Amino acid sequence: MRTRSSTRSRTRTSLYGLLLGLLALCAGLLPAGPATAADNGTWGVFPTPAAGAAMTDRAYFFHQGAAGTTLTDSVTVLNSSDRELTFQVFATDAVNTPAGGAFALLPVETKPKDVGAWIALDPEAAGTVTVPAKGRKDIPFTVKVPADATPGDHVGGIVALGTAVEGVQQDGKVQVGVKRSVGARLYFRVPGPVTPGLSVEDVRVSRSAPLLPWVKDARATVRYALVNRGNLVVEPKVAISAQGLFGRRVLDRPGRELKLTLLPGQRIELTEPWPDAPQSDWVTVRITAGAAAHPDLVSRSETDFVAVPWPAVGLLLVLAGAGVTVWVLRRRRRAESEQDESVLDLAGRR
Structure with a gap:
């Protein structure tokens, strides 16, 4: 071709698939029509709406700011369930999954290096955040754009990771505790020379x-x-x-x-x-x-x-080989038969 550890249960949240599956429930991909908020049916994460606006007035965060500037906004965690829920809320970077290209947010164990590192949540969200049943929690945050930030799009998100282990999966010899996450995407553009590339x-x-x-x-x-x-x-x-x-x-x-x-x-x-x-x-x-x-x-x-x-070529080769073998054997037997007749003829003449 030419081309121009043990069997005890433990918790792991570093799997892209976990965040990816939940993000699929959250929202589409920069949709052409109305966007929907990030929600898994039990809790949701989305930009805090303005006073009097619908709860899902904004599905994603869209911001623009020059290098060296600081912006503020707020994220809302909505608890739709009948029980109190506790979350670890954090900001992180976005990636595409290598196979298939789906949108995913890095897990809490991975330190962000881009826009996720620019975001500072309100100190009250530094540990865990508890949201009452049928309630909501608004968490202010700031985005401090570095002085050396490169122009173009920087994509991340703010994630609410449930602290409760909701299931167990087998990962080889290890049982893995599963936690669910929901993340709201954040698109940030730094003005300057921009170039689309594909x-x-x-x-x-x-x-x-x-x-x-x-x-x-x-x-x-x-x-x-x-x-x-x-x-x-x-x-x-x-x-x-x-x-x-x-x-x-x-x-x-x-x-x-x-x-x-x-x-x-x-x-x-x-x-x-x-x-x-x-x-x-x-x-x-x-x-x-x-x-x-x-x-x-x-x-x-x-x-x-x-x-x-x-497969057909191989079969034909096998058949051709078998045919050649049969032909050779027949020729050999004919030659041997002719030789025997010649010997008998000579013997008769004597």
């Missing part, structure tokens, strides 16, 4: 074919990476096409929104199933990525692969 990299194709070609469809999976090399958040759209010999189009999937937000500096791995891949062909697969908000932002990458029905 790169398609590492395109490759894996393929499986039936034993007898054209009896069943061959299947393939197209794998590729998207990298945000700019300093702005982008929402990628991707088109996939493939051409066989002589320019014959064998795959044509128009550009579609991936419904994910690719953060600056993040690299994600994506896959695209191809259920009716060619059985036999020389194929060039091309990935084209762009973003609706940035019409001039286009990146392409491609790879070639040879589709060969190897």
